[in-house]
Amino acid sequence: MAKSTTPGNPAAVRQRGVTMKDVAKHAGVSRTAVSFVLSNRENASISEETRTRINHAVQELGYRPNAGARALASRRSDWYGIVTEIVTAPFAVDIIKGAQDQAWLDRRFLLIAPSDQADAVGPNQGLEDAATEKLLEQRVEGLLYAATFHRGVHVPESANEVPTVLINCFDADGKLPSIVPDERGGGRVAVERLLQAGHERIGVINLDPVIPAAVGRLEGAREALAVAGLELDPELVVSGYATADGGYDAACLILDRYPPKDRPTALFCLNDRMAMGAYDAIKERGLTIPGDIAVIGFDNQELIAAYLRPKLTTVALPFEKMGALGVQTLSALTAGQPIIADQQLVDCPLLERSSV
Amino acid sequence: MAKSTTPGNPAAVRQRGVTMKDVAKHAGVSRTAVSFVLSNRENASISEETRTRINHAVQELGYRPNAGARALASRRSDWYGIVTEIVTAPFAVDIIKGAQDQAWLDRRFLLIAPSDQADAVGPNQGLEDAATEKLLEQRVEGLLYAATFHRGVHVPESANEVPTVLINCFDADGKLPSIVPDERGGGRVAVERLLQAGHERIGVINLDPVIPAAVGRLEGAREALAVAGLELDPELVVSGYATADGGYDAACLILDRYPPKDRPTALFCLNDRMAMGAYDAIKERGLTIPGDIAVIGFDNQELIAAYLRPKLTTVALPFEKMGALGVQTLSALTAGQPIIADQQLVDCPLLERSSV
DNA sequence: CTGGGCATGTGACTTAGGTTACCCGCGTTA
DNA sequence: TAACGCGGGTAACCTAAGTCACATGCCCAG
Incomplete structure (x- = not known):
């Protein structure tokens, strides 16, 4: 008697691996014919009858193509790889989602490899x-290389061997195409929204002023003000740590510096965490949002923005879109098509909630 | 003249794919010898000199093994697959991190496939x-199958063809091994912490009472109280939507139901989002945390818990550990080793911050 | 001087499937 | 009537590796 590891389990009866050979034998044709039918070759001439016989055999045997063997023989893997620190930082996990959805549409598989480093520059590039x-x-x-926050990165040399696209970061050497958020546009819409609500004296809680996000968003803010014939009062721009505490401290500074009548009527917080801290500072002073002070954030960190009370109006970073666009760009590159631009800016839309 | 797509680029000179054959030729040995050296076979007898010659050739040619071909020939892919909705729900992305880190240690690759459905049961199981x-x-x-919240799931039949482990969920049919958080233990440590701080009248802001998380955490709370000779007052348990608003409403209910002296001195919120809402309700009433009312959460959603003011003491869901344990369990299964238990509980540790 | 053993390797076969050149029989056409 | 085309299909070779049985060559013992 033959041994059976799982008696009575039909899956165990079916041999470990059903191959094309088995299908061919079952259908009484050559392996080549099976290959032709399964890969749907246009110039192959197989009669309709043989075709259905083969398809039946596939069904009956539960044949499942071996992707590895297929990749080997066809020299096309249908895989893209994405290197990202995102696995360690849930913040921008939407990049992966966007990329994966798009890859799925393009019938490709996304291989996600973790990069444990916050910074790809420097001696520890090993990972x-x-x-x-x-x-x-x-x-x-x-x-694809995806970063958790918008910045310049250095990519390993071997990346040059295949088409490469950077997402939410850009090549410090300026050679590779990249997809980044339109920080400036985001800053602009935020301030436009505040202006539209009648606020002219706007405090800005700034990030570390040298990072691309801060530079771009502030520039956008200035543009919006300029259109309205206003200027950004440097005294109203306070930088702080990019945390709730940092936002709290900065907000206190701004709010306490002036008598109530000179106090800014709106705060543009350059990220939502800082907005969270600003909320506390405002509430502590017995002021209401948005009645006394309007607040607008940036980043749209769901867990914060959607759950603060009142819900935070903020500018969203288009992570999902950037991920999808990254894959689209990569598809174009691998297909040998020219790409539109070396650096593609993606809109940062305003998310209207209740704090303005 | 030969065309060159990237003239002057040394990578372009190197042929598209360096194979073992090239290495063998370069080193003046057979392909077999190269294979033996590269796969470090113990019983292969290759002289030290030949060995270094081969290694040199590998370096010089920049040989990179073809994982697909290797998998095909050796019949081992070194891949685990993980199906997860997590890609769409950043909440539990740490499961992926834990799993991937462990996979990396085990020299395996994690293939992440998206499942766009919140519930694997039902007609739309297609995805x-x-x-x-x-x-x-x-x-x-x-x-591996990973869920965003602890629950029972149905897994597609074909999963039976290879070893399978469920993470943060369990097999509704009770056949597959699973890794889940020890909700009861978590509920216990939360209430123990409150008791230790001298609170005896504890309000509970409950989730939907039928989900495993609610059942377990509440049970743990009762156990802790029982040890102290106390009982859970059913009046003090209020269920609400698992959101900040739900937490706010529930907290209002509890806080306003009693005169100040009978009011509970502590709130056990069964998730951090609800704790966030409870904070607002408490602060609105001019009460302080933890002075007048201590608050303890559950889930340790970093963005909330670490940024609330005061920072929220909470019980952490051990996502990363569950991910790692999932891979370990899978490794054991694929190696044919017996596993410890069908359902492994993972500790939910208390994270001491400033709200108790 | 012959055979056994050991150290070093190697030819040939496998893995699962893609691809090309060609075969066979039959009807058309120059 | 020979050549050609065409529908229908197949043998044989290719992809990049792993693996096993066997082939050298050399030393030493019998």
Whole structure:
């Protein structure tokens, strides 16, 4: 008697791996014919009858193509690799979602490799390199690099071997195409919204002033003010740590610096965490949002923005869209098509809630 | 003249794919020898000199093994697949992190497939099936299913073809091993902490009472009280929507129901979002945290817990650990080892911050 | 001087499937 | 009547590896 590890389990009866050979035998044709039918070759001439016989055999045997073997023989893996620190930082996980959805549409698989470093520059570049190396071993057809916050990065050299696109970051050496948020546009719409609500004296709670996000958003704010014939009062711009505490401290500074009549009537917080702190500072002083002070944030961190009371009006970072666009750009590159621009800006839309 | 797409780029000179054959030729040995050296076979007898010659050739040619071909020939893919809605719900992204880190340690690759459904039960099971199918085509050696919240799920049939482990969920049919948080233990430590701080009259802001999280956490709370000779007052348990607003409403109810002296001195919120709402209700009434009312949460949603003011003491869901344990369990299963238990409970540790 | 053993490798076969060149029989056409 | 085309299909080779049985060559013992 033959041994059976799982008697009575029909899945165990079916051999470990049903191959094309088995299907061919079952259908009484050559393996080549099966291959032609399954890969739906246009110039192959197989009669309708044989075709259905083969398809039946596929069904009956529960044949499942072996993606690895297929990739080997066809020299196309249908895989893209994405290297990201996002796995460690849930903040921008939407990039992955966007990329994966788009990849799924393009019938491609996304291989996600973790990069444990916040910064790809510097001596400890080993980890990205390992991730990139691993991905190339899998013969990915293209590479994506995604960062948790908008900045310049250095990408391992071996990335040059396949088409590569950067998401939410840009190549410090200026060679690779990238997808980044339109920070300036975001800053503009935020301040436009405040102006539209009648606020002319606007305090800004700024991030570290050198990072691209701060530079762009502030520039946008200035543009919006300029259109209204106003200028940004440098005294009303306070930088702080990019945390709730930082926002609290900065808000206190701004709010306490002036007598009530000179006090700004709106705060533009350059991220939602700082807005969270600003809320506390405002409430502590017995002021209401948006009655006494309107607040607008940036980033649209769902957990914060949607749950603050009142809900925070903020500008969203288009992570999902950037992810999708990254894959689209990569598809174009791997297909040999020219890409539109080296750096693509993606809109940061205003999310109207209740704090303005 | 030969055309060159990227003239002057040394990477372009190197042929598209360096294979073992090239390495062998370069080193003046057979392909077999190269294979033996690279796969570090113990029983292979290759002289030290040949070995270094081969390694040199590998370096010089920049040889990179083709993972697909290797998998095909060796019949081992070194891949695990994970099906998860997490890509769409950043909440529990740490499961992926834990799993991926562990997979990396085990020298395995994690293939992440998206499942767009909140619930694997029901007629629309197509998506998980597609994801599972795709993963099996890649010949993953094992499957993981991860859910965003602790619950029972149905897994597609084909998952039975390879070892499978469920993370943060359990098999509604009771056949597959699973890794879930020890909700009861978490509820216990939360209430123990409150008791230790001298609180005896504790309000509970409950979730939907039928979900496993609510059942377990409440049970744990009762246990802790019982040890102290106390009982849970049913009047002090209020269920609400699992949002900040729900928490606010529930907290208002509890706080306003009693005169100040009978009012509970502590609130156990069964998730952090509700705790966020409770904070507002408490502050609105001019009460202080933790002075007048202590608050303890559950879930440790970083963005909330670490940024609330005062920072929220809460019980953490051990996502990362569950992910790692899932992979460990899968490794054991694929190696044919017996597993410890069908359902493994993972501790939910208390995270001491400033709200108690 | 012959055979056994050991150290070093190697040819040939496998894995699962893609691809090309060609075969066979039959009807058309120059 | 030979050549050609065409529908229908197949043998044989290719992809990039792993693996096993066997082939050298050399030393030493019998």
